[in-house]
Amino acid sequence: MEKPKCKCEGECIEAPKNPRYYDNPEYPTDPFNPEASQDSNNIYLPVKFDWDDVKGWKDGWKENGEIKTCSEECVQSYVVRIENTNKNNEGNYYKTSPLDKSEYNYREDPDAGACLLKSGFTHTFHVKACCNPDGTNCGPESNFQFKTNAAPELIEPADPDWNGTSTAENIPLPVTLKWCRVEKIDNQDVYSYNLFPFVVENGEDKCHPSRQSGEVCVPITLPSPPIELNYIEYYDEVGLFTKLSSYAWRITACKTLLGEGCSEYSQGWRFKTGETTLKEISWFSPPDGSSVGFPVILEWKPPWGARSFQYELYKGTFLVVSGKTTDLNIEVTSKLDLDTEYKWRVKVCWDYEAKDCEEWPKEWWHFKTTGAPPNLNYPADNSTNIPIPTNFDWEDVPGVNSYRYQVSSDSSFINIVAEMVVEKSEVSIDYPKLKQLTDYWWRVKTCADKDGNVCGEWSSSKFKTFKLSKPINPSPVNNEEIFTYQMPKIFSWDPVPYARYYKYLITYVEKSPEEVSEECKIGKLIEKIISSNSDLVSLTCLGKYQWQVQACLDEKCEETGDLSNLWTFSLGQKIPPGKGGLVPCGRDYDDPNTPWNERESCQIKHLFLLLRNILDFLFWRVGLIILILLVIITGVIYYFSVFSPEIFGEWAAISNVRSIWKYAGIGYGIIFLAWLSINLFLAIT
Structure with missing residues (x-):
C-alpha cells in the first residue's frame, strides 16, 4: 500500500503521461493493459482520449509492471482542456468538468457533444490530475498535440x-x-x-x-x-x-x-x-376504369421505402399473368385480347427479391382494351350525292392508338381506291381517288397499336358521289351587246359548289360588216382553264360570239361537270367612233378615216405607223406654226432696226436673222426628208 499522495498542495502530484487516441468508445478494455493508440497525426473523428493513471490515483495505477492502489488522500479527478474547439468555454479552450476516470469521450459530455473538434485541424490537448473530486488542488498540466483527419465526423x-x-x-x-x-x-x-x-x-x-x-x-x-x-x-x-x-x-x-x-x-x-407499415400504391396507370390501346404497360409510383413488388392481372376470374419485379412497370400486351375487361393489383415489398412484403391491397384497378368497331357518321349508309372531296368521319373509340380505313368501288373490297392508318377519327379523300357518280363502300376498324396491325372488327357503309352542277348567271348576260371600249372585260358566272377549276370556251360565230381585219375568222376559239369563277377577257373582232363554261375538280379539267347552256353576245364599236390618235393600235375603236385598223393589237409594224404619225404632226402642224412665228419675229426685227436702231446697239440684226432662217430651213428640210422616207417605206410595204 502506497503512502498518501495528496497531503501536499498538489505539487507532489505528477503530470499525466502517455496520451492515447481511440476510434472506439469502448477502449481501453483493460486500463492497465490498454490497446494501441491511433496515429496522433492522423486522427479520425470522433476520438476518445486516454492516458496513464498518475501515482496515487483512486482506482489504482501501474508502476514498473505492478498494479498499485491508494487507500487515503488519493488523487480524485482529472481536468481536460482542448485548444481551438468549436465550443470554447474558457478563452481559446474548451474545459471539461472534473473527470472521475483517466479518459475523456467528448461525445458523452453533455456540454460538448459531437462536432467539438474540427476536422483537418491541429489541436492541443491538456490534462492534469487533481486531489479533490471538484477538480481543485491539482498537479502540473501535461500538453499533447494531435492532428485530425479532414474526413467528416x-x-x-x-x-x-x-x-x-x-x-x-x-x-x-x-x-x-x-x-x-x-x-x-x-x-x-x-x-x-x-x-x-x-x-x-x-x-x-x-x-x-x-x-x-x-x-x-x-x-x-x-x-x-x-x-x-x-x-x-x-x-x-x-x-x-x-x-x-x-x-x-x-x-x-x-x-x-x-x-x-x-x-x-x-x-x-x-x-x-425499425418496423413500420409501407403505404399502398396511390398512383398507377392505366387509370382505373380507362380504355387502353397497345402496347399496354402497367406502371405505378412506389410508396416511400418500397424496393420490389408482386403483381397479378386477371380477366374475370382467370389469372392472366403474375410475377415479381423491382421495376416500376411491366408490359403485358402479348397476354391481352382486344375489347376485353381486365383487373390488376400490386403488392409492395421492402426487400429486393419481393419476399418480404406487405399484404395485398383490397382494391383492384380495372381497364378495358380497345378494339370495338366504331360507329360511322359520314357518309351515312346508302347516302347519295356525296361531294368530292369527301370528309369521312366516325365515332372516337376510347383507348385507340390508330384507325385503319378502306374505300373500295366494290362491296368485296377488291378494288380498293384508298387505304391508310390514321390517328384521328376523320379523313378527307379527294379526286382522283374518288370519281363522280360512282358507288363506293367504306369501312373502318379500331387498332390498339399505332401501326394499325392489331385491330378489331370492321364497320362498313355504302355511299354514292355527286355530279358537279352547270354554271349559271353569266356576265355578260345572254344576248348582251358589248363594245370595244369596254375591253378587256370581266366574264363571270355563279360559283359551282365544290368546283375548284373552270373551263370556258368562247367561239367567234358571225362577222360584223364593220369588221375589216383579215385576222378575224369565223370559228376562232378561245379556251382557258382558270381557278376562279371570273376572268378578264380581251376581244377585238366585231361580231357575234357564243360561250360556255363547265366546272372541274382538277386543274386539267379531266373530271368535269356538264357544260353550261350556250350563251351569246355581240361585240360592236361605239358610234360615233371618235378620231384616230398618234398611237395606231390597241384602241377600243377604229377610226374609219385612217387606212389601218386601230383595234388591232400592237405589233412591230405599228412602230413605223407611230413614227409616221409623229412626223406628220411635226411637219404639218408644229413646223407650220414655227414658220409663222419666224415670219412675225423677222418683221418685228426689221421694223425696229430701221426706225429705232439704238435698240439693238452693235448687234447685227439683219445678218443674225438670216442665220436663223438658214438653220430653220435646214431643220424643216430634215423633217421633210424623214416624213417622205417613212411614207415611201409604208407605201412599198
Missing part, C-alpha cells in the same frame, strides 16, 4: 463502436443522417459532401442498388448548406432506406460543388431500421 444514427462492427438498432423511418461540418481541406473551402450509402448483406457492405452504375458506386453529392451550423443532415425523403434493413454509410467532404477534390472517407457506420 459522423453524428447519427450513432454507431455503438464507431467502426461498424456493431450496429445502431431500430432506427425509425424516415432516416436522417447527420455529420459534422468540415471548414477546409488543404486550406480550401468545402462546397459539397459525397454520401456513400451501402446495404449490409451477410456482414458485408455492398453499394446501395440505387447508386450502382456498372462497377462504380455513385455517391449522392450534396451541396454544403449556407446555414452556419456545426453539422449537416440528409433527410431521406426519397426512400433510400426502408424498414427492417441493415445499412452502412460514409461521407467525404469536397472542394467543388460537383463533389470533386474530396477528403478521405469518414468512419463507416452501420444502422438497422
Whole structure:
C-alpha cells in the first residue's frame, strides 16, 4: 500500500503521461493493459482520449509492471482542456468538468457533444490530475498535440463502436443522417459532401442498388448548406432506406460543388431500421376504369421505402399473368385480347427479391382494351350525292392508338381506291381517288397499336358521289351587246359548289360588216382553264360570239361537270367612233378615216405607223406654226432696226436673222426628208 499522495498542495502530484487516441468508445478494455493508440497525426473523428493513471490515483495505477492502489488522500479527478474547439468555454479552450476516470469521450459530455473538434485541424490537448473530486488542488498540466483527419465526423444514427462492427438498432423511418461540418481541406473551402450509402448483406457492405452504375458506386453529392451550423443532415425523403434493413454509410467532404477534390472517407457506420407499415400504391396507370390501346404497360409510383413488388392481372376470374419485379412497370400486351375487361393489383415489398412484403391491397384497378368497331357518321349508309372531296368521319373509340380505313368501288373490297392508318377519327379523300357518280363502300376498324396491325372488327357503309352542277348567271348576260371600249372585260358566272377549276370556251360565230381585219375568222376559239369563277377577257373582232363554261375538280379539267347552256353576245364599236390618235393600235375603236385598223393589237409594224404619225404632226402642224412665228419675229426685227436702231446697239440684226432662217430651213428640210422616207417605206410595204 502506497503512502498518501495528496497531503501536499498538489505539487507532489505528477503530470499525466502517455496520451492515447481511440476510434472506439469502448477502449481501453483493460486500463492497465490498454490497446494501441491511433496515429496522433492522423486522427479520425470522433476520438476518445486516454492516458496513464498518475501515482496515487483512486482506482489504482501501474508502476514498473505492478498494479498499485491508494487507500487515503488519493488523487480524485482529472481536468481536460482542448485548444481551438468549436465550443470554447474558457478563452481559446474548451474545459471539461472534473473527470472521475483517466479518459475523456467528448461525445458523452453533455456540454460538448459531437462536432467539438474540427476536422483537418491541429489541436492541443491538456490534462492534469487533481486531489479533490471538484477538480481543485491539482498537479502540473501535461500538453499533447494531435492532428485530425479532414474526413467528416459522423453524428447519427450513432454507431455503438464507431467502426461498424456493431450496429445502431431500430432506427425509425424516415432516416436522417447527420455529420459534422468540415471548414477546409488543404486550406480550401468545402462546397459539397459525397454520401456513400451501402446495404449490409451477410456482414458485408455492398453499394446501395440505387447508386450502382456498372462497377462504380455513385455517391449522392450534396451541396454544403449556407446555414452556419456545426453539422449537416440528409433527410431521406426519397426512400433510400426502408424498414427492417441493415445499412452502412460514409461521407467525404469536397472542394467543388460537383463533389470533386474530396477528403478521405469518414468512419463507416452501420444502422438497422425499425418496423413500420409501407403505404399502398396511390398512383398507377392505366387509370382505373380507362380504355387502353397497345402496347399496354402497367406502371405505378412506389410508396416511400418500397424496393420490389408482386403483381397479378386477371380477366374475370382467370389469372392472366403474375410475377415479381423491382421495376416500376411491366408490359403485358402479348397476354391481352382486344375489347376485353381486365383487373390488376400490386403488392409492395421492402426487400429486393419481393419476399418480404406487405399484404395485398383490397382494391383492384380495372381497364378495358380497345378494339370495338366504331360507329360511322359520314357518309351515312346508302347516302347519295356525296361531294368530292369527301370528309369521312366516325365515332372516337376510347383507348385507340390508330384507325385503319378502306374505300373500295366494290362491296368485296377488291378494288380498293384508298387505304391508310390514321390517328384521328376523320379523313378527307379527294379526286382522283374518288370519281363522280360512282358507288363506293367504306369501312373502318379500331387498332390498339399505332401501326394499325392489331385491330378489331370492321364497320362498313355504302355511299354514292355527286355530279358537279352547270354554271349559271353569266356576265355578260345572254344576248348582251358589248363594245370595244369596254375591253378587256370581266366574264363571270355563279360559283359551282365544290368546283375548284373552270373551263370556258368562247367561239367567234358571225362577222360584223364593220369588221375589216383579215385576222378575224369565223370559228376562232378561245379556251382557258382558270381557278376562279371570273376572268378578264380581251376581244377585238366585231361580231357575234357564243360561250360556255363547265366546272372541274382538277386543274386539267379531266373530271368535269356538264357544260353550261350556250350563251351569246355581240361585240360592236361605239358610234360615233371618235378620231384616230398618234398611237395606231390597241384602241377600243377604229377610226374609219385612217387606212389601218386601230383595234388591232400592237405589233412591230405599228412602230413605223407611230413614227409616221409623229412626223406628220411635226411637219404639218408644229413646223407650220414655227414658220409663222419666224415670219412675225423677222418683221418685228426689221421694223425696229430701221426706225429705232439704238435698240439693238452693235448687234447685227439683219445678218443674225438670216442665220436663223438658214438653220430653220435646214431643220424643216430634215423633217421633210424623214416624213417622205417613212411614207415611201409604208407605201412599198
